[in-house]
Amino acid sequence: EAGVAQSPRYKIIEKRQSVAFWCNPISGHATLYWYQQILGQGPKLLIQFQNNGVVDDSQLPKDRFSAERLKGVDSTLKIQPAKLEDSAVYLCASSPHRTRNTEAFFGQGTRLTVV
Amino acid sequence: DAKTTQPPSMDCAEGRAANLPCNHSTISGNEYVYWYRQIHSQGPQYIIHGLKNNETNEMASLIITEDRKSSTLILPHATLRDTAVYYCIVRVDSLVKQLTFGKGTKLSVIP
Numbered sequence A: 001e002a003g004v005a006q007s008p009r010y011k012i013i014e015k016r017q018s019v020a021f022w023c024n025p026i027s028g029h030a031t032l033y034w035y036q037q038i039l040g041q042g043p044k045l046l047i048q049f050q051n052n053g054v055v056d057d058s059q060l061p062k063d064r065f066s067a068e069r070l071k072g073v074d075s076t077l078k079i080q081p082a083k084l085e086d087s088a089v090y091l092c093a094s095s096p097h098r099t100r101n102t103e104a105f106f107g108q109g110t111r112l113t114v115v
Numbered sequence B: 001d002a003k004t005t006q007p008p009s010m011d012c013a014e015g016r017a018a019n020l021p022c023n024h025s026t027i028s029g030n031e032y033v034y035w036y037r038q039i040h041s042q043g044p045q046y047i048i049h050g051l052k053n054n055e056t057n058e059m060a061s062l063i064i065t066e067d068r069k070s071s072t073l074i075l076p077h078a079t080l081r082d083t084a085v086y087y088c089i090v091r092v093d094s095l096v097k098q099l100t101f102g103k104g105t106k107l108s109v110i111p
Helices: none
Strands: A006-008 A009-015 A019-024 A030-038 A044-050 A053-056 A065-068 A077-081 A088-095 A110-113 B011-013 B018-025 B031-040 B045-050 B062-066 B070-075 B084-092 B106-110
Touching: A006 A088, A009 A019, A019 A110, A019 B011, A030 A077, A044 A065, A044 A088, A077 A088, A077 B106, B011 B018, B018 B031, B018 B084, B018 B106, B031 B062, B045 B070, B070 B084
Parallel strands: A009 A110, B011 B106
Antiparallel strands: A006 A019, A019 A077, A030 A044, A030 A088, A044 A053, A065 A077, A088 A110, B018 B070, B031 B045, B031 B084, B062 B070, B084 B106
8 A cells, every 4th residue: 555645855945934744644544643853853743633633733833833634634834934944854644443453654754955 | 742861962882782771661552662863964764563472573672571671672782873863752553643753862872
């Protein structure tokens, strides 16, 4: 089966600019996650969707970050305005809607550099 | 979710077994142990998970101590392609519980 698709793979922007990332999860997966991974650290959850509803966005900096998942399929993550500390890899993952023992499938990520 | 402790780095000779330890002394009875790995420039990849019994799949074996306070991931015949950061995660099996990653163990497989 096709994996989680993310685009773009790389993005360089200046601080205070805006940027958007796109994710297409595995077909049929109801749960979608966005993670931020700063160099040398493990991924940190930003937001989790169940279909098109938000389950957890407690670690999303809502003053500058936003995410949506229209129609419960594709998702976009936006940063506006970007700061230097937003430089990181942004990972999208999806899980099937099962009640037990769900593993998450990750995309390759988008590497963002803010200069 | 319970906190995990892993060594920051380990080396393993190619072809030998790689044994990666994880301490999770505060694990609750309904928390599973998951292992993921992340190869350079890729997203994390699921390896294996278990509750209290030892588990084995085509990638690895997971040994959980009887008191469940620690576990070991075993790669039986490490190859260069197994060089990666390995994350041990404990979580309740629930749709609304996300994976919380620590810093993991950087495994280097040496020729």
